Amino acid sequence: MGNKVAVFTDQQLENYQDCTYFTRQEILTVYKRFRELDPKIVPAVMTKDEPHTISIPMEKIIKMAELKENPFKERICKVFSHDGTGNLTFDDFIDMLSVFSENASRDNKLYYAFKIYDFNGDQLINGDDVEQVVQALTRNELNQDEISIVREKVLEEADIDDDKCISFSEFRHVISRAPEFLNTFHMRI
Template sequence: MGNKVVTFTEKQLDDYQDCTFFTRKEILRVHKKYRELRPDLVPRQMTEGEASSVKVPREYIEKMPELRENPFRTRICEAFSRDGKGNLSFEDFLDFLSVFSEQAPRDIKVFYAFKIYDFDKDGFIGHGDIKSALVALTKNELTPEERQQIADKVIEEADVDGDGKLSSIEFEHVVFRAPDFLSTFHIRI
């Protein structure tokens, strides 16, 4: 009797369910949230091509209530975007929210946390990355000397191999010692 709009095919939903930590219902809720960001741009029915080619610009993603106040919102968008600029396709957006879900395992969360903190994208967390994180976290309230001291101390404490930077494994060791990591690396949909 009513015209029901089918957002995804059964195969698409199966595929999304297989590669995320979401149920079908949650995937549809994520699509609704994504579409609300730019209803003029995001179609109600998504073909496989559109799910990876239609992109919501980063500035709209950053305005989401869940990210608006997050000092790492730009880096989060960049870490999940295939274009590296923070513009997210539906599939990028789905990955982003899946990783930040309660169901995502700790090791996947750590992998993406590393990508987010790797500001210069060189595969390591160095002094510059730590200083950039400090600027974001403190809204530039620390002096350059204070940022340098903190970066030196972090590297000194966590750099096991003595190369002056943190590898993903060294970063993982630090994060595993942080008891509140899982509760802070989380977005509820």
């Protein structure tokens, strides 16, 4: 038998299993994907504090096949980045892939979809946030008048309490009427 180097301690693996939707083997696969993004930065062993101190720049993360065509790729990185920069530690990276996994709960996916659309981070999706979502989804192909029309229609449809913002509960209500929305909210490891 050869000496196999442990990437994580047993306790770290247990913690990741408790906090994600992944098995031990899937956690190691996620780590392999993370390390492949920048093997010069990411060590072969992460048994100390490396999982939450070593980060990969967002510029490298957004080149992943699962993100490179996503109009929200930078926003996704910023939402999952513990410091908001978009640079991801392994802890951030595994959280992101866990939420986008097929096994993640609908509520967890919904929570993060809301955060991704809440560009200014005020726990509400206001008109400006809606405009940024529309610009991202249409890749800036609409003029300002067209964007304003979409903005008003979205707020008219989703803003139940007429406060010119979409709260999380209003967002949940809208998504409940479009269950296929969250079917596209996944990545494979």
